[in-house]
Amino acid sequence: MNKDIPVNDEYEYGFYDENVDVFKTEKGINENVIREISKQKKEPEWMLEFRLKAYHHFINTPMPTWGADLSDINFDDFTYYIKSTKEQTSDWQEVDTTIKDTFDKLGLLEAEKEHLGGISTQYESEVVYHNMLKEVVEKGVIFLDTDSALREHPELFKKFFNTVVSYTDNKFAALNGAVWSGGSFIYVPKGVKLDKPLQSYFRINSEEMGQFERTLIIVDEGADVHYVEGCTAPVHSKDSLHAAVVEIIVLDGGRCRYSTVQNWSNNILNLVTKRALVKAHGSMEWIDGNIGSNITMKYPACILAGEYAKGTTISIAVASKNMYLDAGSKMIHLANNTSSNIVSKSIARNGGKVNYRGLVSIGEKAFNSKAKVECDTLILDDISTSDTIPNNIVKNNKSYIEHEATVSKVSEEQLFYLESRGLTTEQATEMIIMGFIEPFTRELPMEYAVELNQLIKMEMEGAIG
Amino acid sequence: MSTLKITDLHVSVENKMILKGINLEVKTSEIHALMGPNGNGKSTLLSAIMGHPKYKIEKGSIYLDDINILDLSVDERSKAGLFLGMQYPTEVSGVTNADFLRAAMNAHSDKPISLFKFIKQLDSEVEKLKMKPDLAHRYLNEGFSGGEKKRNEMLHMNLLKPKFALLDEIDSGLDVDALQIVSDAINEMRSDKFGAIIVSHYERLFDLVKPTHVHILVDGKIVKSGGYELVKKIDNEGYDWIREELHIDLKEEVGNYDK
Numbered sequence: 045m046n047k048d049i050p051v052n053d054e055y056e057y058g059f060y061d062e063n064v065d066v067f068k069t070e071k072g073i074n075e076n077v078i079r080e081i082s083k084q085k086k087e088p089e090w091m092l093e094f095r096l097k098a099y100h101h102f103i104n105t106p107m108p109t110w111g112a113d114l115s116d117i118n119f120d121d122f123t124y125y126i127k128s129t130k131e132q133t134s135d136w137q138e139v140d141t142t143i144k145d146t147f148d149k150l151g152l153l154e155a156e157k158e159h160l161g162g163i164s165t166q167y168e169s170e171v172v173y174h175n176m177l178k179e180v181v182e183k184g185v186i187f188l189d190t191d192s193a194l195r196e197h198p199e200l201f202k203k204f205f206n207t208v209v210s211y212t213d214n215k216f217a218a219l220n221g222a223v224w225s226g227g228s229f230i231y232v233p234k235g236v237k238l239d240k241p242l243q244s245y246f247r248i249n250s251e252e253m254g255q256f257e258r259t260l261i262i263v264d265e266g267a268d269v270h271y272v273e274g275c276t277a278p279v280h281s282k283d284s285l286h287a288a289v290v291e292i293i294v295l296d297g298g299r300c301r302y303s304t305v306q307n308w309s310n311n312i313l314n315l316v317t318k319r320a321l322v323k324a325h326g327s328m329e330w331i332d333g334n335i336g337s338n339i340t341m342k343y344p345a346c347i348l349a350g351e352y353a354k355g356t357t358i359s360i361a362v363a364s365k366n367m368y369l370d371a372g373s374k375m376i377h378l379a380n381n382t383s384s385n386i387v388s389k390s391i392a393r394n395g396g397k398v399n400y401r402g403l404v405s406i407g408e409k410a411f412n413s414k415a416k417v418e419c420d421t422l423i424l425d426d427i428s429t430s431d432t433i434p435n436n437i438v439k440n441n442k443s444y445i446e447h448e449a450t451v452s453k454v455s456e457e458q459l460f461y462l463e464s465r466g467l468t469t470e471q472a473t474e475m476i477i478m479g480f481i482e483p484f485t486r487e488l489p490m491e492y493a494v495e496l497n498q499l500i501k502m503e504m505e506g507a508i509g
Numbered sequence: 510m511s512t513l514k515i516t517d518l519h520v521s522v523e524n525k526m527i528l529k530g531i532n533l534e535v536k537t538s539e540i541h542a543l544m545g546p547n548g549n550g551k552s553t554l555l556s557a558i559m560g561h562p563k564y565k566i567e568k569g570s571i572y573l574d575d576i577n578i579l580d581l582s583v584d585e586r587s588k589a590g591l592f593l594g595m596q597y598p599t600e601v602s603g604v605t606n607a608d609f610l611r612a613a614m615n616a617h618s619d620k621p622i623s624l625f626k627f628i629k630q631l632d633s634e635v636e637k638l639k640m641k642p643d644l645a646h647r648y649l650n651e652g653f654s655g656g657e658k659k660r661n662e663m664l665h666m667n668l669l670k671p672k673f674a675l676l677d678e679i680d681s682g683l684d685v686d687a688l689q690i691v692s693d694a695i696n697e698m699r700s701d702k703f704g705a706i707i708v709s710h711y712e713r714l715f716d717l718v719k720p721t722h723v724h725i726l727v728d729g730k731i732v733k734s735g736g737y738e739l740v741k742k743i744d745n746e747g748y749d750w751i752r753e754e755l756h757i758d759l760k761e762e763v764g765n766y767d768k
Contacts, residue, residue: 456562458601464559464560464583464586464595465669466587466616466617467584467613468582472584475601475612478603479601479603479649482604
């Protein structure tokens with residue numbers, strides 16, 4: 045089949061607002077910038093020291109030489125901290141009107157009212173709006189932006205911060221350590237199970253501004269939480285850098301599900317380190333959708349450190365023109381009877397490049413462990429490409445890894461069948477694509493599944509060749 | 510009353526001429542049986558009428574009343590009132606049968622069908638076809654048995670209500686009970702607003718769905734037309750008599766073009 049799939053290069057969420065900044069650091073990164081960020085945030089001394097250590101590690105670490113080509117990044121082109129409102133507020137009416145309009149365009153409040161237990165929105169670098177339903181607070185759950193958590197819960201913060209993703213892990217984790225700002229902090233106490241998801245909406249607005257949020261989630265013994273992170277960013281001519289770090293600790297018998305649909309505009313460099321440490325009988329699930337950005341390198345990971353710990357990643361990546369998505373997952377089995385499952389669905393169209401890159405490692409002492417990897421790729425035309433780069437290692441003879449991979453095109457027979465019942469080529473293609481990613485969509489909360497379907501439909505709109 | 514008129518149709522596949530001048534006129538209220546040895550172009554004719562991209566029209570015309578079908582895309586042919594019931598319906602993972610059917614019905618109508626109305630119609634047809642209720646909510650044809658796929662094609666036909674159905678070996682792989690159900694489904698469609706071309710090798714289908722016309726297609730041409738008595742003759746004698754009666758060299762099994 046050689047029908048090209050139509051392109052819609054317009055980015056739907058590409059509106060951007062009048063500048064409402066009140067403070068920003070000078071362009072580029074150096075010790076002064078870092079001291080200034082820390083001073084603005086009125087942080088404790090230990091955090092400034094941490095930032096400086098991370099900064100020195102960052103400048104002494106070379107760029108990664110695998111995956112996407114990052115050699116064009118000039119770190120002096122970005123602004124590392126912008127503070128857009130003076131105070132956080134928990135009353136929507138008090139939020140600056142421009143900011144409110146932006147969120148209204150994204151349809152945020154409706155979603156919140158109807159479905160979500162709590163919401164945290166990040167506009168530029170400071171969280172401007174934060175609200176939680178009463179019942180969540182009453183259960184003793186802490187859901188704050190990360191800056192506030194550092195102020196209000198310093199001991200809990202210090203105990204877990206930097207324990208899962210160390211600043212020495214990679215160059216971009218080091219950069220995040222140096223300039224992090226915002227992100228979500230969640231603590232779910234022992235035995236507390238939340239029925240409704242907690243969610244945060246991130247948004248980058250200023251040209252060339254980096255966004256370096258830092259998320260820390262602690263799920264105590266037997267607790268259960270679903271956190272939903274959504275991202276959109278408006279279109280600008282210059283590239284923006286997004287280097288987030290997400291650290292999750294799931295203690296014995298706890299369960300955490302982290303769902304993301306990122307729809308960064310096509311000039312964003314998205315280099316994210318996401319990792320969870322899972323203790324005995326705990327379960328971590330990454331539901332990870334990537335349908336935007338210029339470059340994405342992201343491999344949500346689970347370290348299965350206790351017996352019977354379970355890790356799951358279900359992901360999609362949709363790469364179009366001028367996009368390079370290098371995504372996958374890592375599962376590190378360190379204890380007996382651990383299990384993991386990776387389902388990866390990739391779509392490449394209109395010259396996009398999408399790779400699955402994964403690591404499954406079952407250690408010497410992780411007996412009776414099992415892992416399953418399934419990665420499927422759908423290539424929609426002859427100019428798009430994909431590679432599957434799995435790395436599967438089993439170091440004991442009582443464990444096993446299953447690996448399945450398929451690469452396919454939308455078949456002429458499928459299109460003909462659907463069209464013969466009255467669907468146009470576009471509708472038929474869209475339906476086949478929706479079917480292909482259905483294993484991902486069905487894991488999302490309803491309103492996100494609807495939004496994702498809308499986004500993909502918009503991607504596919506336009507004249508057909 | 511509508512007419513599907515095929516004139517001097519020549520069709521090639523990968524530069525090989527398969528149909529070499531088909532003339533056929535089908536009116537609503539008529540059922541035309543299309544018979545003949547395998548590999549002589551029966552399925553090609555049905556797929557070409559529906560617009561399968563593999564088949565190239567070299568010459569000739571197809572009109573549905575005054576609409577030149579050859580000017581239309583596949584979906585437009587469907588919306589104009591044509592339906593192809595396939596010999597090997599394709600599987601589509603992740604798309605439920607019901608979601609697809611609703612999209613198809615919406616494509617055929619000016620305004621979307623309400624969910625309530627859709628489910629009512631769907632349930633009623635599923636029951637008539639004695640299909641397992643969960644088939645409507647499973648992925649399109651995925652894991653369906655051969656017989657379930659055929660019944661599902663009938664389900665689609667009954668809900669889309671075409672003017673002309675092109676049914677390609679819709680009876681293959683059916684047991685006696687299922688054959689009865691599929692035949693009932695076709696007979697129920699019969700009216701002055703519905704016509705069909707049915708390809709089958711077996712008398713047993715045409716016993717249940719009595720054709721008004723019977724054609725024998727050999728080497729890309731209709732070599733003989735008649736009534737129901739032709740079905741009987743073929744069932745008793747096979748196709749050898751054609752060779753003698755018409756002095757045609759019968760080609761055997763050059764392969765099935767549908768596969």
